[in-house]
């Protein structure tokens with residue numbers, strides 16, 4: 001369990017120019033959509049839509065964007081106007097009296113379930129609530145592993161809820177919303193299996209003392225997953241401010257799916273993209289248009305199976321799936337999404353980077369779209385398994401993260417594959433994973449060798465995941481379409 005204490009107040013307050021245009025301090029919300037109150041539904045301060053101006057040329061990562069543990073906020077430039085967390089000016093709101101409120105977001109991923117408990121502080125009814133800290137805990141495996149035993153799956157969520165009860169003060173339980181969003185693991189399951197798991201979780205929520213909103217347990221679609229991660233990362237890096245005209249793209253590599261999201265600066269990117277790859281949502285006064293796509297089946301674990309030719313295969317009892325990406329003498333059972341497969345290296349064959357590259361290409365070629373613009377010099381934040389594999393292969397330090405170039409993945413992939421015995425202790429799949437990441441970035445998305453990837457697990461002590469964006473979305477619907 002990680003308890004992350006960090007304060008966001010300073011970056012709003014320190015850099016806030018109080019003589020600034022008050023129109024911006026109290027923005028008129030475009031399309032104010034009244035929330036239809038449900039019986040017993042508590043009230044919260046409204047998290048506003050966040051303004052974002054026209055994008056301009058991306059810059060190389062300034063020093064200040066490097067996640068420095070313990071630093072409150074990188075503050076790449078003086079902030080003038082707070083744009084996030086605009087409170088509702090309602091003196092009768094119970095929140096204004098209490099000044100603290102919480103949000104509980106569950107991430108039911110294909111390889112694990114995680115709870116995020118966010119604490120927000122409303123300092124003053126006319127000031128901004130701020131994100132005070134996040135409490136995070138993860139369990140493995142993910143819900144989909146319990147496809148034949150949903151009750152047990154529900155138990156993993158029940159366990160995580162115990163942490164929420166310890167973290168959120170009892171007097172706040174009733175008005176603290178609890179929400180679970182499932183990603184690729186459940187998307188990949190047959191519908192009735194996924195529904196049984198969701199139903200079980202709903203039961204667990206209903207028996208909890210927290211506030212259970214309508215539709216609090218659901219499978220999130222891939223576009224939303226990408227957009228919400230983009231919102232999280234750009235919020236945490238201080239890019240969602242009216243005077244900050246740059247944003248960063250995000251690359252998320254899960255177990256079952258992978259997402260790319262960025263704000264195009266060229267019209268051609270939008271025009272040449274498949275229409276479903278362009279998503280719009282409102283951020284403060286602007287409608288925001290991003291390139292986003294989630295590739296289901298192209299997450300790291302699903303890609304392993306696809307490379308082995310095992311995904312969706314029959315006759316699993318006797319079949320052994322082989323690959324030249326694995327050490328020759330390796331043989332093991334691997335389980336993903338509740339199904340077990342026998343896999344091995346090719347004992348009397350060849351193993352190594354080149355052969356492996358051809359194998360993983362099958363999973364990418366003709367599947368992954370190359371956005372017009374990724375050949376430019378945009379900055380991308382890469383997290384989840386991009387981060388984990390970069391750490392395991394020694395490219396970056398796990399406690400600090402860091403910036404690397406796409407070609408660094410390639411160089412290290414070659415090294416790992418050509419010296420499999422050396423890296424076998426780290427993971428027998430490291431060659432396959434590193435080669436897949438290289439191939440996805442270069443042949444899939446079409447990144448240049450020199451594209452800089454900022455690898456981060458946390459930014460300013462908050463997990464880089466879609467969960468924070470999803471919490472904002474709950475408090476103030478971003479209206480993604």
Ligand SMILES: Nc1nc2c(ncn2[C@@H]2O[C@H](COP(=O)(O)OP(=O)(O)O)[C@@H](O)[C@H]2O)c(=O)[nH]1
Pocket residue numbers: 107108109110111112114142183184185253254255256257258299383384385386388457458463464465467
């Ligand atoms: N740091 C961090 N990593 C996360 C979080 N949630 C998921 N991950 C990472 O995401 C990867 C797995 O993604 P998962 O959700 O299981 O796959 P998906 O279902 O395909 O999206 C792993 O590398 C996890 O460590 C989070 O909140 N914080």
